[in-house]
Amino acid sequence: MSTPVLEVSGLTAGYDGAPVVRDVDLTVAAGQVVALLGANGAGKTTTLKAISALLRPMAGTVTFAGTPLDRIPAATRARLGIAHVPEGRGIFSGLTVAEHLRLGHRGERLDEAAAYRYFPVLSRLKDRRAGLLSGGEQQMLAMGRALARRPKLLLLDELSLGLAPIIVEELLPVVRRYADDSGCGVLLVEQHVGLALEVADHGYVLSHGEITTHAAARELDADQARIVAGYLGEHPV
């Protein structure tokens, strides 16, 4: 196997000196969709934040496409090709959809066409301000913007937050399709375990800040008991 897009090892991170996740190891390969599962407060969001440097880890390394990221700040990591769609979407409600897809850092041109291709709805809404979009449309915009940046690694945090299940069922297959088309590695945090495992290649279960189980998605899906054990905080026998 070639160099994985993301390699996290021994990651410990938290807030105000209190660790939330401890000693996390995980790997995402190119074109792979990896689901990060776990109960509320297990540390899924914290893990993503540490990867994109919104949070400085207390220990451990994050390696992106073979390069250790060490103390590289968030904006620079974003420029290297990490796209993080944070919980609560991370869009700018005062900017129009089209402006979102123009907003790049210096020297960056976003691939608007890709965003409209994967989310055709957005092309009808070009001149609407993001604050006026529905929740599902906002989530599509957030993802569309992330795709338009041609990322090598996509971090998706709780796409389903506050959305109707039917919309989630639409969004997740797009993630799969994008990973297959572009070879982008995806790390997906999701509450809807079944839906997530349907599109994922591999799954990790976080429990109380530690990875308790990981396996191929199909295996995990078949053996739900292991996930339940992870959610309830028991180690697999």
Added chain:
Amino acid sequence: MDQILLFAVLGLGQGALIAGIALGVVVTYRGSGIINLATGAVAMASAYIFWALTSGFFGFTLPTVAALIGALVAALAIGVLIEVAVFRPLRTVSPLAKLAASLGILLTLQATVLLVFGTQPQQAPSVLPGETVTVLGITTPADRFLLTGLVIAIALALGALYRWSRFGLATRAASENEQAALLAGLSPNGISLANTLLAALVAGLLGVLAAPIVQVDSITLPLQVVPALAAALFAGFTSLWIACTAGILIGVLQSIVYFLSTQSWFPTDNGNAMPGLQQLLVFVLMVVALYVRGAGLPRRGEAVEQRLPAVPLPERLLRPALLAAVVAAAALVVLPFDFRQALTNSMIGMVIVLSYVVITGYVGQISVMQLAISGTAGFALSHVAIQLRVPFPFDALGATLLATLLGVAAGISALRVRGVSLAVVTLAAALAMEQALFGNTSFGGTAGVSVPPPRLFGVNLGPGADFRGLDGNEPSPMFGFLVLAVTVVLGLYVAHLRRTGLGRRMLAVRSNERAAAAAGVDVRAVKIAAFAISSFIASVAGTLYGYNFGSVSAARFTALAALGLIGFAYIGGITMVSGAVIAGLMSTEALLPHALDKWFGIKGTWALLFGGVSLIVTLIANPDGIAGAGHRRRAAKRAARAAARVSEPDGPHPEGEHHAPAALDTTEVAS
């Protein structure tokens, strides 16, 4: 009619300056979320440097264009300094703390200019051509039109920049959601720097160009930020073209008011036209702007949680209070007369700052007006005591009551205005009161009005009493004792207030008004109570001022003095009574500046510089102030002792129950 038109056109010059500063305020706010009170001060600094470069102040004289470029480079340098030394370290603090930091910049720039260039107002040469043009039958200087055209062009250029450029898009994005901007690969620091520099450039340019019209001194230009803030309020701190238009119109209106005041029918005060109407106009416009736009400013999405300074629960009250009282009383008798006077001044300063502890420390609202309320009480005291012949202590009580009512009325009308908007509108109110009320000889007057000494049962309690301390000079320690008694009582009351239910409700309102309301706290009642208590304390201080000097004059109660006092309150520790004590010792003519002056020859301007710089340092490094840092150290020591005692099995239990009500404030729980 022609005359009105003429004055309207003349007002375009002032208007262009106000519009330019307003543009600077809006650009800074969009870039970094700071309402920069120092924008006018940047204009002042550039104007001074331009003057210095053209007049040979530095030993050489540059041609006008080169001097203009030099002044603009200086403005940019100030912008870089402000951004790197102040704005960047304070990215994550609350908007009110940012406002206080910009106040620190204002004081620092003002003091620096005074130290370098002196107090003398200067007349800078004009960059723009001095020809006149004739429009609609009136002949006016052409530079007014040029300035207005220039500021409109700047507004349009900035508008286009924000609307269409990548940089503008990034600025709008970062001001809305900083975290998402980071994730988009944008650097909020770089964006903030670029905007601060733009603002400094615009303010500096207008400062240089409009300076010949207004006059270059250390007060006029910095205070032009107040009408500029009115314009920015109309613009909701967002719209550049509204800020520009409103700024120009305010200048024109002020000029027309000036013209009207020269008319024979205009109400006069002692032969002169009523003073302060221009400032009053600005205040009224601000109120209108708040009414039209709503009190809220556009919300910003900063990346990190905002922490408020801790409000620790005072554990022991009587012992330190008694100790301090005994020391102060002894000092009043023993100290030489000048230090006795300085100590009395310090205590009065403490009382004033106590009013800020209640309104800003406990309730989290900055009201610049409190010092003006002090002034109102002082002037009212003179009228009540001399014209109505009311004896002490009823004259003081009457004056206090009157000023407190004014404060409560202001508080009630400001119930919907909070946070930064309140600070801005009360600044305008303080300025209007300074000019229109205290400057008016029928109520105040810059010459001062006299106050009779307080006499109780035939005993003189004033500074002229017979008992003269060890050195036998005025002022008498008797008056010091009176001030001391008042200070101790009010200090104990404010400390006690923190322990009461009302105090806890105040902290709840400070943390989150909506959450407090949801928890059953009557936010309006708490705020009115806070305004009443704070205004009462401020009024008492005002009457003490009156007795202290035997007269009251407007110079003590200016808006700038109020800003300085708020600065000292933050340095001392705005949430604690001990902080008020420290702030009082540092305030104007108090012990610390007096000692520095007497022993080291360090004058007041240096104190202003010291105040400005330490305000910024305090906000960055130690937002709880000197008193807060001291309290933390003591608490840590006590915790260590308690831990040592607990490790012995029979040792007494640590005093945990004292901290139970502190749960209202998360920072207390964490500490």
